[in-house]
Amino acid sequence: MNYDNGLRRFRRGTIAAWGLLVVCALALNIGPSFAAGDAKKPKPHDWSWESGPAGITGTFDRGALQRGFKVYKEVCAACHGLKFIAFRNLADPGGPGFSADEVKAIASEYTKEVLDEFGDPVEVPRAPFDHFPSPFANEVQARASNNGAYPPDLSVINKARAGGADYIHSLLIGYKDAPAGFELGDGMYYNEYFKNKQIAMAPPLFEDIIEYDDGTPATIEQLSEDVVTFLMWTAEPKLEERKRMGFMVIIYLILMAALLYFTYRRIWSDRH
Numbered sequence: 001m002n003y004d005n006g007l008r009r010f011r012r013g014t015i016a017a018w019g020l021l022v023v024c025a026l027a028l029n030i031g032p033s034f035a036a037g038d039a040k041k042p043k044p045h046d047w048s049w050e051s052g053p054a055g056i057t058g059t060f061d062r063g064a065l066q067r068g069f070k071v072y073k074e075v076c077a078a079c080h081g082l083k084f085i086a087f088r089n090l091a092d093p094g095g096p097g098f099s100a101d102e103v104k105a106i107a108s109e110y111t112k113e114v115l116d117e118f119g120d121p122v123e124v125p126r127a128p129f130d131h132f133p134s135p136f137a138n139e140v141q142a143r144a145s146n147n148g149a150y151p152p153d154l155s156v157i158n159k160a161r162a163g164g165a166d167y168i169h170s171l172l173i174g175y176k177d178a179p180a181g182f183e184l185g186d187g188m189y190y191n192e193y194f195k196n197k198q199i200a201m202a203p204p205l206f207e208d209i210i211e212y213d214d215g216t217p218a219t220i221e222q223l224s225e226d227v228v229t230f231l232m233w234t235a236e237p238k239l240e241e242r243k244r245m246g247f248m249v250i251i252y253l254i255l256m257a258a259l260l261y262f263t264y265r266r267i268w269s270d271r272h
């Protein structure tokens with residue numbers, strides 16, 4: 001009798017413990033992530049800004065930033081905005097390194113609407129302090145032009161998605177034909193790196209879709225690597241400054257530690 005009671009209590013305890021574990025796991029979102037569908041894990045890539053021990057000496061590859069800007073401007077800008085970036089940022093230290101004159105020329109390729117002295121709207125060229133325009137008037141128009149899907153602003157996309165640069169790169173080069181038996185939605189494209197393996201964005205990159213000014217061959221891989229480098233900079237324009245500062249702080253701490261050690265030796269030198 002006693003033995004049975006003990007067993008029953010033990011079983012009840014075990015069930016309660018498992019229940020608690022499942023509730024905790026759900027609360028902490030441990031285990032397979034159902035939200036991401038059955039998307040494939042992004043492939044890790046060697047990025048210039050991640051080089052050196054723990055990436056501390058990594059900087060942006062200037063050439064990649066300038067080429068990546070060209071990819072954004074001539075391909076992605078048709079559907080995606082870059083609202084947090086002003087044209088003049090393109091000349092900021094730690095960025096693509098365009099000159100002030102180049103920035104002026106780039107800005108003037110875009111127009112904006114202002115009111116003239118009679119209060120009538122007129123189109124004028126944008127100035128370096130203006131921001132990149134969004135390609136659509138609002139979300140409704142954006143969705144109407146894209147099969148109901150919304151092309152997100154790309155300013156901080158590298159930070160906004162799990163997997164960051166590796167994910168965006170994998171996504172851009174990851175288009176494939178859907179395997180037999182896969183149910184692809186209308187106007188959708190097969191891509192294993194996107195949730196549910198289908199995305200409303202048509203493959204945006206093709207070999208030689210643009211011509212690079214520095215003669216770099218424009219393969220899909222190269223175009224993607226460059227635009228993702230550029231989007232890493234837009235997401236974190238102060239990345240190089242932050243790393244330089246971190247490096248200085250470490251040197252300062254090492255010097256400080258050495259100084260304190262020798263001071264300690266000196267103060268206690270007559271005690272044995």
Ligand code: HEC
Nearest residue numbers: 075076078079146149150151152157168199200201204227
């Ligand atoms: C013809 C329009 C079009 C062009 C050009 C285009 N995209 Fe997209 N993009 C979309 C649409 C639409 C979506 C939303 C897809 C969805 O939600 O299914 C999207 C989504 C994305 C996403 C978000 C994926 C996610 O995880 O939510 C990224 C990143 C992206 N595009 C990058 C780019 C880059 C980089 C380029 C240029 C090389 C580019 N796109 C060119 C239409 C476009």
